[in-house]
Amino acid sequence: MNGAVEAANKIIKSITRKMVDNHKGWHEQFPYALLVYHTTTRTSTGATPYLLVCGTEVVIPAEVEIPSLRIIQEEGSDHAEWVRARYEKLALIDEERMVIVCHDQLYRQRMERAFNERVRTRLFPTGQMVLKRIFPHQDEYKGRFAPNWQGPYVVRKVLSGGAVVLVEMDGQE
Structure with missing residues (x-):
């Protein structure tokens, strides 16, 4: 509303x-x-x-x-x-x-x-390194000069509909 x-x-x-x-x-x-x-x-x-x-x-x-x-x-x-x-x-x-x-x-x-x-669908294979986009409405967003990306992450699992489970480089989901 x-x-x-x-x-x-x-x-x-x-x-x-x-x-x-x-x-x-x-x-x-x-x-x-x-x-x-x-x-x-x-x-x-x-x-x-x-x-x-x-x-x-x-x-x-x-x-x-x-x-x-x-x-x-x-x-x-x-x-x-x-x-x-x-x-x-x-x-x-x-x-x-x-x-x-x-x-x-x-x-x-x-x-x-x-x-x-x-919208272009993109498929990420398991094991690929990716960056996660930070959108302005997210809690991680900290103003104009904040970074636009987080990461790197590794794709651990690909779910239906194109969703992925990401893992940090140290292995934490």
């Missing part, structure tokens, strides 16, 4: 940066950046965050000034008819969310397939 929040913050920050010059007046443009974020269709879900939360698309300020077909249709109905139509939309929200979940799963499968096409 934390990664999703960080991704959303990064997107909102980039939207705000495009709207503001020299970091001045960002606080005035921030509500508009949030509106843009909440009303933009996400590729992964095929829906806007506003639709996922509220069950209907947002009415943007431009639609109030220059009425869209949706606004004209809603203004033409009386209050009881509007309430009935809104209730029907709310009743269908679970179905819409299930469609969005299916869309999200298909999107993830496409992304996984695209990633896996670019």
Whole structure:
């Protein structure tokens, strides 16, 4: 969940940066950046965050000034008819969310397939000496000038799926 929040913050920050010059007046443009974020269709879900939360698309300020077909249709109905139509939309929200979940799963499968096409599988025979990569999110990572690799290690055993058991040069697993 934390990664999703960080991704959303990064997107909102980039939207705000495009709207503001020299970091001045960002606080005035921030509500508009949030509106843009909440009303933009996400590729992964095929829906806007506003639709996922509220069950209907947002009415943007431009639609109030220059009425869209949706606004004209809603203004033409009386209050009881509007309430009935809104209730029907709310009743269908679970179905819409299930469609969005299916869309999200298909999107993830496409992304996984695209990633896996670019991955090169490497087979390490038993007894080969290797280095182990240290990634920035690992505990061993100690800053910008820390080494990128650990080792050397010797491949002791090759497991299914390409996983290996490594042994240090002194024989410790």
